[in-house]
Amino acid sequence: METFLQKAIQSIQSSIISFSKYITANDTGSTGAHQAGFHIHKNSWKLIFPEPGIKGSNKDKYVTIKWQDSFETSSRFIYYGTGTRNEYRLTRFGKGFPFLSDENIGNLLIICKKSDEYYEAFVLKTDEDIDDFFAELNISSTDTNGIIPKQFEQTAAENLYECFLKFLSSLKIDFPTTIELAKNARNCYNNAYSITDKIIKANPDKEILNWLDAEFQLFKTIENDRYLKRIQTPFETVEELVITANTILNRRKSRAGKSLEHHLSEIFNTFSISFASQTVTEDNKKPDFIFPGLDAYLNPKFDNKKLFVLAAKTTCKDRWRQILNEADRVKTKHLFTLQQGISKNQLEEMYKYDVCLVVPKTYLQSFPEEFRSKILTLDGFINEVSTRQ
Incomplete structure (x- = not known):
């Protein structure tokens, strides 16, 4: 069916x-x-x-x-x-x-x-x-x-696209790692639009969305280059078609899953915030970010009020429960998401379990008005963490 x-x-x-x-x-x-x-x-x-x-x-x-x-x-x-x-x-x-x-x-x-x-x-x-x-x-x-675009559309500025093509021509492998892809997309965007640390600090909510979009455009540029000839050639078997399709889809989802984490790391580095990513806590759990770091988390004398945990999930309507037991010492778990809009019932359940949402500032209006004051922007989260560090 x-x-x-x-x-x-x-x-x-x-x-x-x-x-x-x-x-x-x-x-x-x-x-x-x-x-x-x-x-x-x-x-x-x-x-x-x-x-x-x-x-x-x-x-x-x-x-x-x-x-x-x-x-x-x-x-x-x-x-x-x-x-x-x-x-x-x-x-x-x-x-x-x-x-x-x-x-x-x-x-x-x-x-x-x-x-x-x-x-x-x-x-x-x-x-x-x-x-x-x-x-x-x-x-x-x-x-x-x-x-919804029906085909690849080059919407970036000419100098950004030229930077993408230079990166593409320099590749010695089919696809770069997710962290290399994110880094080069970010560098191309920052150079093309003269984005400085000062600009990033003034509006991290805006710039992380710009980086995400630039990375996606770079990924499509590479994907089109790598697969255009292949998909124009007839497949000899259905199995060969399925394998190729699954390879493309799995790579897309893998990139999207790591993209947020890579760009958030760069934001935190720009603000000189101490953190650790993908470290192991209780029961072999791996929270996306711990502030100020794993040593502080493992030190029983370190003040719990100065510890933060942040998860990064593109969508979280169902997945937010996955973060509840990632760090026992931190009562309130923060969750950065690109989800636009969550129902009142789900938000009430999230806050019942001490999950605090963090979203790009422009996405706040998509949430019920009575919850907006409880939702942090990326800039607001950074201010909270910085104040306690």
């Missing part, structure tokens, strides 16, 4: 245009927004209309949407341009619609345009499906809330 993930990918490949986003508290109405309904980023107006909305007037469009390849709704895309509003939304789903409850916050919404009046939509709920979605389409989690 085909999964929703497989159906969503097939729908994207055969659609005119497609869109993805994390479902947020603003969509479900948990933030006290004007109304519940999926917010569509202004840059994605092509999903709906032939031209963008004009400030000063509203316009709408009624469509049929088939959800999860199962049931249909008669829904409404609308642009609000009057008064202070300037936004696009998808509304009107009928009674019993299952995807606008708080439990869906943090799930991934995919909308595919099949014709002017007919769309298909899917909601992916598990971390595994969401990670596989990004890997199979070769897009980054930072590319959500926008149009």
